[in-house]
Amino acid sequence: MGQAATIKDVAQRAGCGVATVSRVLNNTGPASAEMRERVLAAVDALDFQFSEVGRSLQSNTTRTIGCVVPSIENPVYADAVQGAQEVFRNAGYQMLLICTNYSPEIETNAIRTLVAKQVDGVLLTVADAQKSEGLDLVRSRRLPHSLLFNEAPDGEVSWSVGDHAAAALVADKFAMNNHKNTGFLALNFLNSDRARQRYEGFVEGCAKNAMAPPALLEVDDDGHDLTDHLRGFLHDHPDLTGIFASNDFLALATIRSARNLFIKVPQELSIVGFDGIKVGLMVEPSLATIVTAPRDLGAGAGQTILSLINGTSPPERPSKNSTFSFRAGGSLMPLPAESKDDGKVAAFPPSNDPTQKTA
Amino acid sequence: MGQAATIKDVAQRAGCGVATVSRVLNNTGPASAEMRERVLAAVDALDFQFSEVGRSLQSNTTRTIGCVVPSIENPVYADAVQGAQEVFRNAGYQMLLICTNYSPEIETNAIRTLVAKQVDGVLLTVADAQKSEGLDLVRSRRLPHSLLFNEAPDGEVSWSVGDHAAAALVADKFAMNNHKNTGFLALNFLNSDRARQRYEGFVEGCAKNAMAPPALLEVDDDGHDLTDHLRGFLHDHPDLTGIFASNDFLALATIRSARNLFIKVPQELSIVGFDGIKVGLMVEPSLATIVTAPRDLGAGAGQTILSLINGTSPPERPSKNSTFSFRAGGSLMPLPAESKDDGKVAAFPPSNDPTQKTA
DNA sequence: GCCCCCTGTGGAAACGTTTCCACCAATGGG
DNA sequence: CCCATTGGTGGAAACGTTTCCACAGGGGGC
Numbered sequence: 001m002g003q004a005a006t007i008k009d010v011a012q013r014a015g016c017g018v019a020t021v022s023r024v025l026n027n028t029g030p031a032s033a034e035m036r037e038r039v040l041a042a043v044d045a046l047d048f049q050f051s052e053v054g055r056s057l058q059s060n061t062t063r064t065i066g067c068v069v070p071s072i073e074n075p076v077y078a079d080a081v082q083g084a085q086e087v088f089r090n091a092g093y094q095m096l097l098i099c100t101n102y103s104p105e106i107e108t109n110a111i112r113t114l115v116a117k118q119v120d121g122v123l124l125t126v127a128d129a130q131k132s133e134g135l136d137l138v139r140s141r142r143l144p145h146s147l148l149f150n151e152a153p154d155g156e157v158s159w160s161v162g163d164h165a166a167a168a169l170v171a172d173k174f175a176m177n178n179h180k181n182t183g184f185l186a187l188n189f190l191n192s193d194r195a196r197q198r199y200e201g202f203v204e205g206c207a208k209n210a211m212a213p214p215a216l217l218e219v220d221d222d223g224h225d226l227t228d229h230l231r232g233f234l235h236d237h238p239d240l241t242g243i244f245a246s247n248d249f250l251a252l253a254t255i256r257s258a259r260n261l262f263i264k265v266p267q268e269l270s271i272v273g274f275d276g277i278k279v280g281l282m283v284e285p286s287l288a289t290i291v292t293a294p295r296d297l298g299a300g301a302g303q304t305i306l307s308l309i310n311g312t313s314p315p316e317r318p319s320k321n322s323t324f325s326f327r328a329g330g331s332l333m334p335l336p337a338e339s340k341d342d343g344k345v346a347a348f349p350p351s352n353d354p355t356q357k358t359a
Numbered sequence: 360m361g362q363a364a365t366i367k368d369v370a371q372r373a374g375c376g377v378a379t380v381s382r383v384l385n386n387t388g389p390a391s392a393e394m395r396e397r398v399l400a401a402v403d404a405l406d407f408q409f410s411e412v413g414r415s416l417q418s419n420t421t422r423t424i425g426c427v428v429p430s431i432e433n434p435v436y437a438d439a440v441q442g443a444q445e446v447f448r449n450a451g452y453q454m455l456l457i458c459t460n461y462s463p464e465i466e467t468n469a470i471r472t473l474v475a476k477q478v479d480g481v482l483l484t485v486a487d488a489q490k491s492e493g494l495d496l497v498r499s500r501r502l503p504h505s506l507l508f509n510e511a512p513d514g515e516v517s518w519s520v521g522d523h524a525a526a527a528l529v530a531d532k533f534a535m536n537n538h539k540n541t542g543f544l545a546l547n548f549l550n551s552d553r554a555r556q557r558y559e560g561f562v563e564g565c566a567k568n569a570m571a572p573p574a575l576l577e578v579d580d581d582g583h584d585l586t587d588h589l590r591g592f593l594h595d596h597p598d599l600t601g602i603f604a605s606n607d608f609l610a611l612a613t614i615r616s617a618r619n620l621f622i623k624v625p626q627e628l629s630i631v632g633f634d635g636i637k638v639g640l641m642v643e644p645s646l647a648t649i650v651t652a653p654r655d656l657g658a659g660a661g662q663t664i665l666s667l668i669n670g671t672s673p674p675e676r677p678s679k680n681s682t683f684s685f686r687a688g689g690s691l692m693p694l695p696a697e698s699k700d701d702g703k704v705a706a707f708p709p710s711n712d713p714t715q716k717t718a
Numbered sequence: 719g720c721c722c723c724c725t726g727t728g729g730a731a732a733c734g735t736t737t738c739c740a741c742c743a744a745t746g747g748g
Numbered sequence: 749c750c751c752a753t754t755g756g757t758g759g760a761a762a763c764g765t766t767t768c769c770a771c772a773g774g775g776g777g778c
Contacts, residue, residue, distance in 0.1 A: 072431055375757075382737095394756080409735075
């Protein structure tokens, strides 16, 4: 049939009241076998399906959860979103997705919209969890929510990588490989609390390991022509032996830029990334990086929201230090102790060609 | 305030009827300056926002569009989804996203759910556009929709790569490089009409170029241990010089598997992919592939749906042959004419190291 | 034989909007 | 002076559900 049969149509065709139809279809309350039969026949004939809109109005619940992330072009977010979406689907919830493109205004509007749509909960990765208009709105409405990738300000729920600790671990790894002078490369430093936390963790880690404070290079564009930035950066800091990039894409772009500048990676410059996207294993040299589990984080955050809605006990959160691990790779090369002129000795093969596999 | 103020609360506080509040806030119909003032003050005091649920029930419209894709872990779909989502956002529509994980049952359920949610339109990438229960449902409800990546069965709207023509182009490229014996590697052959169309196009292209009919290798898992499959495949077809993989991920996995089998790519085996994901440019050798514009396809499909809803004229669709192009890469190496034993001459450098740049 | 309770049923209210319509006052033209 | 129009306003219906309540009939316990 063409247009949307309603419960009234079904009732009329079955020759009963709407209440009976509702009871039969929802299996709530009694109904005679014969009536049940008639109702089901009518439903079948009319191809009837309940309107969720009517239901939502009545039940004050939409079985919909909003999800706001910067962009799903980044596989980290894509994986997390998909993980959450699966959890929602299995629980009978749908997901409204909005990508902010890292824009705080879009972020605020998105959250406002989701609130107006009466979503039952929201899953948020905001630009800055310390001052987010949208987050404030969510709080004031007491809407079930969970932060994702953002570090929670106070006792709030969040599923995040331990950015600070992970970045400190990167400093440890640089130190273990005798690097003293490193740089930190950040995209969107101002608009991302994650990048800032990674920077702070890295600075602390460098200090702890008696390394020089890392030089900071901030880029704002999407880094196609990272080459010019890198040239200037290395010119200003000629003694750098390693760069920690705030995410894997940036790290890969840096490797390519270095190649354009005829700088050998890792022989002349080591690179470490953050996120652990699969691609890092496919490139040459393979990318040393912090590996995270975005899908699990997304799923966990999704479950948290569901438990908030249902009042059930929330899922166990992994301890801050088990949400990441360091993955060795050819892009990080050890320097000889107390010298940085020559880097022939490799703890990890700079190639992932198995014909050269050493381990 | 804690819980959701309604229009009645506003009316009461402003000392007027609900109709007046509605008129003021929607700028529909007259209202005195003083009343306008009072209403706005009340809205401000109560932090009032319209409930979209109430609105939807009344207007029979939800300003929501459903989107069903196999998975956003694949950047092709992720980009397309994001492109569509942006179009929707700019038009004041939100997007419900469901990933099917390539499962037809989930696909059917997803579409059913979206219909029940009264979405104003749907954007679909189905497993098989020829026989899709969900698609049938959408058609019978006359719900505005557009297919994405699927070839439309008849006069229906779809935004797709010209899979058939693109695959034929790949055959041309193999032929131009003197390959005669090739294989086609497909994931989920049974569950994806795209893979089938690419296969058919490739078969036709091979025939047109007087090449041997391609050998077909079908894998069903997500291809971590493609190595065993590849070993068997090459054993059964020892004269293969090139493999066309039905998507880039599969192509990259094939390259890695070949490496595990000590088979040099491209010297001993050429690989061509499909999709043109960015990663293909980062690997070594760079991946020869069909480049597509998923983001544009997603945006176009999104606009098509909006125009269907609004009755405006639909966006121009690019001609079937301009939706893709071939990207040369080091993974496809020319063979000497009339011989396949030695492949020293490279039309494209097998490395993307700029120090070896020849062009 | 009476009352109570249980099963089966339908009417109607409520959810939050928009919009049609009716009403009132004021104003202007005849 | 009266009538028609216009601007400003509120009541109420409608959208599609769920659920409370009332009601009818029947069976069983006393």
